[in-house]
Structures are given as structure tokens and as C-alpha cells.
Amino acid sequence: MSTTTTQRTAALTGMPNAGYRTLWRWHFYAGLFVMPFLIVLAITGTLYCFQPQIEPLLYPHRLIVEPRATARLGEDTLLAKARAAMPRGAAAVTAVIAGAPDRSAEFVFRLPDGEKQSVYLNPYSGEVLGTLSAEHRFMQVDRMLHRKLLLGKPGELLMELAACWTLVMIGTGVALWWPREKTSLRAALTPSFALKGRALWRNIHAVMGIWLALGALAFVLTGLPWSGSWGKQFKALASAANLGAPPGSWGGLPLRSVLPGGRGERATVGDTSAAAQSAHGSPAEHSEHEAHASNADSMPGMVMDDLPLPLTPWAVGNTPVPSSVDAHAHASEALPLGRIVALTASLGVTDGYNIALPASPTGVYTVSYFPADPKQERTLYIDQYSGAVLKDIRYGDYGAVSKAVSYGTSLHMGRYFGVANQILCAAISLGLAGMAVTGCVMWWKRRPQRALGAPSRERAAPPMRGWKAALVLLGIVFPLMGATLVAVWLADRAFFGRTSRRDPDAQPS
Template sequence: MKNRKLNQWFWKWHFIAGIISLPFVLVLSITGAIYLFKPKVENPIIENIQKIELQNQGEKLSYDQQWEIAQKNSKRKLNSVIISNKEQSTEFISGRFGGKKSIFIHPYSGEVSGTFQAKDTWMYKVRKLHGELLGGKIGTKIVELIACWMIILIISGIYIWFPFSKGIKGVFTIRFNEGKRILARDIHAVTGFWISILLLLILAGGLPWTDVFGGNFKKVQKWTNTGYSKTWRGIGLTSTVKEKRITLDEMITIANKENLSGTITLGLPKSPKSTFSVSNKTFPLSDQKMIHFDQYSGELIKSHDWSDVGSLIRGRMWLMAFHQGEFGGWNWYLVFLVAILLTVMSSAAIFSYLWRKPKGKLGIPKQPKNFKMSNGFVLVLITLGVVFPLFGINVVLIFLINIFRKPKEISKT
């Protein structure tokens, strides 16, 4: 038998978390499902730009010649080139992350085939809505807070609903003939139970992008030396300065000998003393490498593989890739299904609340009488507040409001 007062306490906090979160959860689940189609939107655009005619093209331009043309037509300094053995326009890149922009050079004519920047697509708006509710820094913090409350919703929801009385049958049963409120409640509870673990994994994959938790996570990586090493990023590695740097064609020939899989990027030297950096984005993640070469001699300076990556960054990269459905078809369909079911579950919760809410009242459950949180529960709340600072601040504010406000009603589950 469950502790009745503890169950009532959990119900109150599940209710509060739902009131705070559900409207935003609907936005995040819908935009998340749409954003999974990003490659299907962007890849055809890029492929069309890269397409070239192979007849009567003449002699192919060197990569250095193409780079000079690209740099003249780029407002920003180029930092890398994509190595490809296909007969297509060469992609040169400036900027990073959201500011990344590609300029494509026809390898035979030297013409600019086109440019591509994710910011110019409608999918970028979806991303901004999903990641920050179009609200900039404030928006990202709201999304982070909602993600924290979703974790509380999942944990408290499982405890409240778990079918001790109905047995295991309750995990599978949706009652269609007992009224619309019961139907909505069962859709919410049963669906929530089955996607709970996957949803926690997806939330864990999204949290590293947040400002507060994500920033603190990076600090922990640095303190514990469990992130990327400095030399992975080329820090501390230098080339022996000579009169002339090797050509891009020579460097690309050296890079191709590494037989890397996936999308191969050649990072250009940032200064006369820095290095060429060859990396690949591929799956499984364990096949990723980062290799640094002397920009004057082409000699290998440092080679990193996945075994050189710290444990925290490994977990972080795995979860972030899972969050975006990047591990293949099974991953994409699984995350898409969770996003759809989360939308259904959240909608059902809203309807269930509206159909049970007393007229003219919010229907917020009371704190159970004579209920005292155990030291264990207090410790759990403090721990969650430390790990998720925005959640901790939010809980303190709610408790303060609760102290100065006398509840007027007790709502039944």
C-alpha cells in the first residue's frame, strides 16, 4: 500500500509542475518532431548547390585557387573545407555553430555555385522556437526550467499512478467507456508510463545545450578532466615555422590517407604557428578522430581517437546525438514517436484537468495535513536544486508563496 499523505504530496507537485509546464511542453514536443526533418529540408538544398555538369569542364582548379576565390567572395574569414572525393562543388566554411555559413566553389570554372546558411531556412525558426521559444537568453532559460519540471512530472507521475490496486493490467488499459475525463486521464497516464524512460533520455540529451545546467556541466568536465583534451582542439600544438606552407592539395592528399569515414573536415591554420586539423563526423561515435598536422611539412603532430575523449563528454555526445535521432532510422523513428506521444499525452492532461476543474477555481491540491517530509526527501530536493539551479530557485519561490497563501481547497485525484 502506498503512503496516502506522500501520494497526496506528490499529486500536488505533479499538478503544479503540469500547470507550469504543459503549455510549453506542447510547443517543445511539436517543434521537436518537426525539427527531426531538418536533414530532409536542408540536404536537398545543399545537394542542388553542389551539383555540377561533368562534360567539357577542362582542368580542375587547385584547392588553393578555389580557397582564394571563396575567400574573396566571403565577408568573413574561412576556417575549414569539407574534403570530398565526389565530383561536386567544394564547400568552404566560415563561422561556427549557429553562425556557420558555407560557400560552394565550382572546381572547374571557379564560379560561386551558391551559399548556404541554416539561418536562411524556415527550419532555423523551428529550431529557435524549440530551443529558446524565440525569446533569446530568457527563452533558453524558460526552456531549461520546463525541462527540469518535466523530470519532476515523470517521477511524480509514475509514483502517483503506478497501479498497485489494479495490478499490471493498469499499465495496458485505457478505459473508453467511463466518460471523457477518465479516457483523457488514462491516455495521459498509460502513454506517460510507456515513454517515461525514453523521455528522460531525450531530456538528458537536450539539457547540455542549456545555459545554466549546460554551462555548469562544462565546468564539471573541465574540473574533472573528463571532456575533450586541449590538444583535441589544437591548443598547445604548434607547427615549425618555415618560409612556405604546404598546399591545400598536398594536405588533402595526406588527410585522405587516413581513410576516415563520414564527413571529413579540414580545419585551416588560424595563425603561422597553428596546425591543420583533420576531423570526421560519423557514427558510431567511436569512429570519430581528430588529427593535427604541421602546416609547413605535413608531418603528424598529434592524433586523437575516441579513447582519448573523457567519459562525461562521451555520455554527453551520445545523449545529444540520440536526442536528434542521429543514430540511424531506428533512433529517428523512436524519437519522432516519443515527440508525437508526448503531444498526445500533454493534450490529454490538459483536457482531463479542464473537465475536472471546479468552476471558478484552479483546483490546486492542498498540502496534506500533518505531513512532514523526511530527511531523505529534503536531501533529494536540495540535490535536484543544486544540479538544476533554475529548478531550485523556482521551488524556493513556490514554497515562499505557499507560506504566505492559505490554500482554500483540497482536490481529489
């Protein structure tokens, strides 16, 4: 009996190959959608993993300085020099605290047109080394490509869909690979270079895929909590269920405050935040935005994710930002940045963190420490007048979900165990790009002319209740994907049914 006849008989009689073509068909549709996004994710993700090594090579004259035996200038002196170097109307929003002797000092400003720009200084002499656009520097562009294809919200949703469909691709791919009949596990895990043509491509694709499946699954599951739609809902759910950062970690200070000198109404914590203030600049530095900033100050629900910080721990993203309290309402000036840095050091955070600066009378200093080890993560809110710590969130305050996400994030970004973590992430990412390429080659080799080339349906497909239940569950957990699953199923029935049946003996890809 020929191989083709055996395959046909297997499909009709319920042998181990029954259901194979149905799985292959869904694997094909998932791969068709995911492949281009997978290549973008692989390349941009690999580059971003090596950000600590790449950026100093791209901007050596701004980021790197010659270490000196003399003491570094104080943060307030450096901030004053940075302000003097920026155009009129620019507002300082973030201070980057890096204590390495060969690194420059960095401050981020919001320009009058709304753009953010970093200015770099030699911390020993105060010399201005140059500026970089915070939004258009190479690694930020790479990060936005990775997250949203530089297309804003639509791109963010597309990337989220691609991640969800990758789950379908992984599941169906493993099922297609699963050893059948007399195939040994060892043979299924080892590429056979004795094969030629499309059979060789198929073998490499299958073996490479199974070795990468676990890593791909880990990438998807650790990346989805940061997605723009599902990720935000998941974070809100985790917080509401007390599985994220617990809401009860406030200090004993009053949770309401007035502007210094009684210049305003009392404001509830969360109604006024450094997030909105930093977004529009302070009234003193941005007179043209004063009315706008005042309106933003009164907006309720400002949270940590709104602050002008490059990265913050996932667990604190929905944490309300407090206001400076009224215990020192008579004070007319905020504490200098140097005092905040010294206070932060006394609390155990000495290097490698960012401070969002207060930009209104009720703003706070927000310290965000996001190191490679999740257990060391720290978020501090400090009253700008008294220096009182209004809130101190540590890893131990996180819920179970947030702790898991923190570890997943560190591993996903290649930060947790150093260069070895970076290399592992790069290997998985580039391997997935290779999977996309081999899949595309196989499709190209077997595609019929003037047709999509989707695998044919089985003439007597088994019920496959388990797979259908899994897809329904996936659609419920990820509603956006659920909608596209239905759309693909309808399109397959309406447009691709007849064309697919022309290729009953095609080999799987």
C-alpha cells in the first residue's frame, strides 16, 4: 500500500493520524498570521536584551566618562547645569541616578512642544556632553517596535494578538510533531540531514520547534502581562483580588493635603500626582500650560504607570500616587534633589534607579528601583517638603501573581542571571525567527498557484472535543483572540474551503 493510501486510510478509520489535517490546518493559519510578527519580535527582543552593551557603543561620548579620583558633583549642582543647557520652558521630569564611576549623569526634560529629551553631563566637571531624544533614541524605538510596531494602540493590539496566536501555533505544532507509530522519541528530537528538499526543511522545522516550544511558551506568558489590552485588565484583576501590590501599605501620615501656604482646596491621595504634573510641566516653568496642568492635577485615578519613568515594576503600575502632605504646609520650597538621593541611600537604595521629580506644589518625589533581581525591587513616594516617606513598596508587599510576573519579566528581558540569560533569550528569539523562515520556505515549496495553499480538510474528521474545548477556553481567557478565532473559522468556511480540497495529498508543514 502506498504512503498516500495509508494516510487516506488513517484519516478515514480513526488511526493515530486521524485529526492530523485539522491540527495542521489551524497550525497553518496561526503560522500565516504570526510569522511576520514573530520575526519582528525576535529581532527587536534580541536587541533589547543587550541594551546594556549596545547603548554605550552607540552613544559613547554621552554615556561614558573617564573616571576620576575627585568627588562627583552634587545632584543639585548637576541638575542646575542641565537646566541651564536646556531651552527656555523645558521642565525637568526625571533624574537617572547611576553611581558607576564611568557613567555620565542624566536628566530627562520635557520640552515646550511635549517631546522628552535627555541631557548628559560629566559628573566630575559638570560639562554638558550632549542630548538625546528620549522617544527617538535607538533602544526606545526598538522597544516601541517590539511592543506596538510604532503604530500606537492598533500596533499594540496586533502584537497582543500575535502573542495569543503563538499559543495556538505552539499547541498544534507539538501535536503534529508527537511521535506516531514506530517513530522513537530520540529520532523525533534529532534532525535528519540525510533527507533532501522539502522533507529536510520539514524535519528541521519540526525538531527545532519542539526544542524551542518551552522557551516560546515562556516568552508569551511572561510578555502578555505587559500588553496594552489584556495586560492592563489582568493587572487590574490581580490588584482587585489582592494578588498584586496590596493596597494597605500606606504610612501613618495624613492622606489629604493642601498646597503650601493654603493655596488650594484639599486633595485626595491619587487626585494629584507627579504623573500629570510631569506630563505638562510645572506652572512656574510652563506658564503657557498652567491651565492645562491645573486641570490635570485635579484628575482622579493617577497611578504609577502615568509617571515619566522609563520602566517600573509591573506590580506597582496601578498604585495611586500620593500627594505631599500638609504637615509642612508653611514651607515655601521643596527639598533639594540631593537630600532625596541621600535619604534614598539611607533606606538601602544606592544606585541604578530613577526619580520622577515633583512639578507642582502637591507633587512627590517618586523613586523607582527596578533591578535585575525582583526581590530587590523598590518603589518610594517621598513628601517634597518634609522628606517623609509616604509609601514604601517592596517585593514582600506583592501578591502571588505580581511576584511571579516580576520573575517572569526579569527572565524575559534577559536580566535575571546576567549575560547567560541574555544569550539564552537571544537563542530562543532567533530560533523562533528561524522557525518563521523555515515555515515560509515549506509553504512556498508546496503552495498551489493562485491559491492560499491551506491544508485540506479531513473527509471524516474526528470530534476533537479536547482541542475545541481548549480553543474555547483560550478565547474566553483572551477575548480579543476569541473574536479572531471565530473570524478565522468563518473565513475558512466561506472562502478557503473549496480551494483547500484541491490539495488532498499535500505534506504537512
